[in-house]
Amino acid sequence: MGFSLKFQFCLVSVMVLWPALCYGQDYFVKSRATYYGSPDCLGTPSGACGFGEYGKTVNDANVAGVSKLFNNGTGCGACYQVRCTNPQICTDNGVNIVVTDYGEGDNTDFVLSPRAYARMARTDSAAHLFAYGVVDVEYQRIPCQFGGYKLQVKVKEHSKYPNYLAIVMLYQAGKNEILSIDIWQEDCKEWITMRRAYGAVFDMANPPYGAITLRLQVRGSAGLRWVQAPNVIPSEWKAGVAYETDIQFY
Numbered sequence: 001m002g003f004s005l006k007f008q009f010c011l012v013s014v015m016v017l018w019p020a021l022c023y024g025q026d027y028f029v030k031s032r033a034t035y036y037g038s039p040d041c042l043g044t045p046s047g048a049c050g051f052g053e054y055g056k057t058v059n060d061a062n063v064a065g066v067s068k069l070f071n072n073g074t075g076c077g078a079c080y081q082v083r084c085t086n087p088q089i090c091t092d093n094g095v096n097i098v099v100t101d102y103g104e105g106d107n108t109d110f111v112l113s114p115r116a117y118a119r120m121a122r123t124d125s126a127a128h129l130f131a132y133g134v135v136d137v138e139y140q141r142i143p144c145q146f147g148g149y150k151l152q153v154k155v156k157e158h159s160k161y162p163n164y165l166a167i168v169m170l171y172q173a174g175k176n177e178i179l180s181i182d183i184w185q186e187d188c189k190e191w192i193t194m195r196r197a198y199g200a201v202f203d204m205a206n207p208p209y210g211a212i213t214l215r216l217q218v219r220g221s222a223g224l225r226w227v228q229a230p231n232v233i234p235s236e237w238k239a240g241v242a243y244e245t246d247i248q249f250y
Contacts, residue, residue: 176221
């Protein structure tokens with residue numbers, strides 16, 4: 001019986017620590033990557049994450065669409081180091097990308113912007129890399145870094161004040177995933193969960209009047225936690241405007 005209890009304790013300990021281990025480990029996973037066509041070599045503002053123009057230019061347009069890493073939108077905004085495994089034409093460091101879209105290729109995990117794809121190549125080897133079309137790569141999750149930007153709440157352009165509110169989070173630093181977003185309903189004294197409309201976009205019909213307080217369920221290296229953003233959206237909010245929070249993820 002003593003052995004059984006000890007085994008059960010060890011098993012529970014491993015299960016509790018597993019999320020921390022997953023986020024704390026640094027290792028490369030083998031995969032494949034390709035690129036999509038773009039007239040300006042930047043990202044696309046119509047990506048499935050719903051980032052809009054931010055998704056076109058964030059991280060100097062080193063962005064990508066992913067398939068299994070998309071994870072129903074929770075993978076949006078994550079950062080990865082991606083490097084191709086052909087030492088003749090590729091650098092050791094590869095490129096650091098931000099996930100802004102969903103994309104599938106020929107057994108690929110990454111469909112890179114042309115700029116990101118080219119930055120995997122050694123000097124004067126980009127043309128050779130593009131000629132391959134699809135390349136073997138290694139990738140690992142890395143913390144996102146945005147040069148001091150705090151988390152922002154962007155009110156989507158199709159929002160209709162005051163009857164319909166759709167939002168997306170920008171500059172999601174660190175190795176974090178936003179699982180859900182709640183709005184504080186002052187008259188009812190309760191949290192109301194927003195719907196994940198698509199990608200990283202959350203919405204709600206008939207949002208509360210007045211300044212809006214949000215709380216985010218976040219999973220990352222610090223585990224699973226709730227983070228609040230009091231009165232982050234003003235009472236007379238406007239579609240297309242991004243509002244900065246006091247939240248700085250690491």
